[in-house]
Amino acid sequence: MAKRAKGKDVLLPAPRGNRRQRAVFVFTEGKVTEPKYIEVVKALVDVPVNVHIANERASDSKRTPSDLLIQAVKLLEKKRHEDSKAGLPQSMQTQVWCIFDHDGRDQNELNSLLTRAKNCGVEIAFSNPCFEVWRLLHLKSVNGAFGGVCGQVARRLPQEFYQVPGGIKHVVSEQISDRFAIAWKRALEMNAQHPEHLALPSRDPYTNVYRFVEHGMGVTAY
Numbered sequence: 105m106a107k108r109a110k111g112k113d114v115l116l117p118a119p120r121g122n123r124r125q126r127a128v129f130v131f132t133e134g135k136v137t138e139p140k141y142i143e144v145v146k147a148l149v150d151v152p153v154n155v156h157i158a159n160e161r162a163s164d165s166k167r168t169p170s171d172l173l174i175q176a177v178k179l180l181e182k183k184r185h186e187d188s189k190a191g192l193p194q195s196m197q198t199q200v201w202c203i204f205d206h207d208g209r210d211q212n213e214l215n216s217l218l219t220r221a222k223n224c225g226v227e228i229a230f231s232n233p234c235f236e237v238w239r240l241l242h243l244k245s246v247n248g249a250f251g252g253v254c255g256q257v258a259r260r261l262p263q264e265f266y267q268v269p270g271g272i273k274h275v276v277s278e279q280i281s282d283r284f285a286i287a288w289k290r291a292l293e294m295n296a297q298h299p300e301h302l303a304l305p306s307r308d309p310y311t312n313v314y315r316f317v318e319h320g321m322g323v324t325a326y
Contacts, residue, residue, distance in 0.1 A: 126322075127153070127156065130157060131175055133202075137235055141275040169204040169209070177221075180200040184197070201226070208252035218305070230304055241290045244260075284324070
């Protein structure tokens with residue numbers, strides 16, 4: 105059963121019997137790291153939703169944040185129609201997420217994408233400069249700006265991460281197991297260093313991947 109943290113609501117209870125589960129579709133900018141992370145979380149705990157990597161077979165050229173959002177909006181519109189036709193309650197309606205990074209991109213472009221996603225109902229898990237900030241938070245607190253350079257984050261990861269089969273991009277259970285609570289706490293502390301009025305792309309470092317874990321996957325501990 106997925107666990108519940110104090111003061112935090114999980115969108116869905118753990119499934120019982122053959123009861124239908126909420127479908128969650130996620131478009132990932134990364135071809136390896138983010139899908140591997142999701143795969144490991146699913147192996148560590150009983151995830152109470154059906155999580156699908158929506159762009160699993162997409163080429164690198166079709167993985168820009170703009171591409172992801174275009175595909176996500178289209179899929180969400182389709183799923184909303186299907187959910188409405190099926191008469192699904194709010195708690196069972198399909199979620200569509202995008203996971204992408206700042207990675208030195210134009211601030212105005214990113215602000216525009218985040219605004220469009222919010223207006224269209226697509227959920228975003230965003231990191232600055234990259235997803236590796238979330239991985240690093242499982243090990244230590246993160247301080248100091250990275251200037252949009254993901255390599256600076258990667259250099260703070262332990263050498264053991266580079267030695268796993270598949271290399272640094274592959275996430276394995278030993279890297280995150282039993283560490284969600286502390287990573288979540290560190291993320292909130294790190295994000296709190298930035299004023300509320302500051303747009304997300306201007307917050308360095310930053311990540312809200314924990315929102316996807318909690319509100320997308322319905323998991324509050326692993």
